[in-house]
Amino acid sequence: MGGSCAGKEDIMEKRIDGRTALYALFGTPVGHSGSPAMYNFCFQHDGINAAYMAFDVNVDDMEQVMKAVKLFNVRGGNFTMPVKNIASQLCDEITPAARLVGACNVFVNKDGRICGDVTDGKGFIKNLQVNGVDVKGKKLVVLGSGGAATAVQVSLALEGVSELAIFCRNDEFYPRAEGTAKKLATECPDVKVSVTRLDESAKLKEAVDGCDILVNATSVGMKPMDDMTLIDPAWLRKDLIVADTVYNPEKTKMILDAEAAGCKAAIGGKGMLLWQGALNYEFYTGRPMPVEEYQKYQAEQAAK
Ligand code: NAD
Secondary structure, three states, rough: HHHHHHHHHHHHHOOOOOEEEEEEEEOOOOOOHHHHHHHHHHHHOOOOOOOEEEEEEOOOHHHHHHHHHHOOOOOOEEEEEEEEEEHHHOOOOEEHHHHHHHHOOOEEEEEEEEHHHHHOOHHHHHHHHHHHOOOOOOEEEOOOOOOOHHHHHHHHHEEEEEEEEEEOOOOOOOHHHHHHHHHHHHHOOOOOOEEOOOOHHHHHHHHHOOOOOOOOOOEEOOOOOOOOOOOOOOHOOOOEEEEOOOOOOOOOOOHHHHHHHHOOOEEEEHHHHHHHHHHHHHHHHHHOOOHHHHHHHHHHHHHH
């Protein structure tokens, strides 16, 4: 290189060449997303000649996005809000979980066919597994009926829980819980599913008393509602497992209450985020994500 460019080769991206495969995140906003940093680290670690970029697109752009994915041979990637629902309708193939949830957050391009899945619920279950909790045959209470709750409920039913008691506020999300229960009655007839309003406190207490695992999948507990919990701490007992989807703060009030009550396990939502990310990587590269190495890298970056 000439004198005026001296030193530039040090900062130029060395991995990208004419054969570099593109992976991408679609949605809006995407500027804050941690996905490009995570997946580019993993590609580099695994010696995969690929790069992951984020594209700010909205629902109306999605037909063009799907055409562009095929035209540019984007090998795989992710859909985030608000395009997860429309993406599930535009994929060429989707998994049963994505069909039942009506949303798709990950895709892989198989020779021009776009195949989608939803991994939020699977990530939640994997996070319980790595914390020593198996959901099969268990009775669960799940609070909420928004995006996260629906994905968690569908995955739990597909995983073979015995009972799923859904409690949700009587708001615009309530009909979605009823829709989920209806779909699961057909698709997972062995799972006993019920939907109850959250303000029916006596029924909620009775359900918590009789369940193995209690899950918060509402936004209660997340900042700025971080001083709130939907569960009376007096209902928490030693043989109960408590899990949250909320990861900000890492320990919600409900998780802190569960720890204070000596519950068998109190599992926050941060691991769900990590594991759904890892499942995405596996979905589109066909190999396990280097999770430990990425966590080590993250810790090193945070310490700088
Ligand atoms: P959403 O907006 O789709 O749904 C929100 C849900 O919370 C609805 O069921 C709503 O009825 C309920 N809710 C809100 N305020 C309430 C209140 N005051 N009382 C009772 N219920 C209330 O949101 P979402 O995308 O499903 O996200 C829910 C939570 O899950 C958020 O905190 C989000 O950060 C978290 N989440 C975590 C992960 C992860 O990987 N850990 C993934 C997705 C979402």
